[in-house]
Amino acid sequence: MEFIQKLIRRKDRSKPQDKINTLKELEVFKRLQVKFTGVGMGVRSGLNEDQLSVGDLVDILDLYLRAAESDTRGKCSTIARIVEVSFPVEQLTLVAEELKKLKDNSLKPSDLNRTYSLYSLPINLRRVTEEDLGELSHYPGGIMITELKDESYKPTGKYTLLLTNRQQADNENLTRIKQIFGEVGLPVK
Numbered sequence: 001m002e003f004i005q006k007l008i009r010r011k012d013r014s015k016p017q018d019k020i021n022t023l024k025e026l027e028v029f030k031r032l033q034v035k036f037t038g039v040g041m042g043v044r045s046g047l048n049e050d051q052l053s054v055g056d057l058v059d060i061l062d063l064y065l066r067a068a069e070s071d072t073r074g075k076c077s078t079i080a081r082i083v084e085v086s087f088p089v090e091q092l093t094l095v096a097e098e099l100k101k102l103k104d105n106s107l108k109p110s111d112l113n114r115t116y117s118l119y120s121l122p123i124n125l126r127r128v129t130e131e132d133l134g135e136l137s138h139y140p141g142g143i144m145i146t147e148l149k150d151e152s153y154k155p156t157g158k159y160t161l162l163l164t165n166r167q168q169a170d171n172e173n174l175t176r177i178k179q180i181f182g183e184v185g186l187p188v189k
Helices: 002-013 016-024 027-036 054-067 077-086 089-094 096-103 125-130 171-183
Strands: 143-149 155-163
Touching: 016 054, 016 171, 027 054, 027 171, 054 077, 054 143, 054 171, 077 096, 077 125, 089 096, 125 143, 125 155, 155 171
Parallel strands: none
Antiparallel strands: 143 155
16 A cells, blocks of 8 residues: 555656656657658648548547546547448448447557558548537547637638646646647647
8 A cells, every 4th residue: 555655646746747758658649740740741730621540539539648647448439439420331341340449448549459441541520520529538628629710710621639628627737738739740729
């Protein structure tokens, strides 16, 4: 018991920069950074409606949950729902086994076979937001995909990640999450 208490105290004392450096060492961070800071990506002003794949959504959710210091087990069911709405039934039968894994509450994003063809399929972000499926983190106040609006509140056809702090009362945590997504090159508000 004393050992656990020491670990908790050590975790509480860790510096914000240490937490960011730890996140930068994760494979999920590196995958997103390679894709979105690549030459010509230019997504900081917004994502096109077909610029994210199923694998990108899994990575975004995984990185968010780790940055928020939340449990990652069983959190991919929202992505499974997005996949079900985004693709025709014929296409879903080809990826049914991996789709079943996305729905499995005992699995973490890191348990998924990322070489499977499902993860390279592009997601239509317009359809996701129209179907009100942009909330990735299972609860209001997490991370969601939303369409950007111009000054007159007209849709721009570009999309961004939106962080809300209803669940993140700790501003240090919210700041860390924004910073880590900024460093992988994704648009975040």
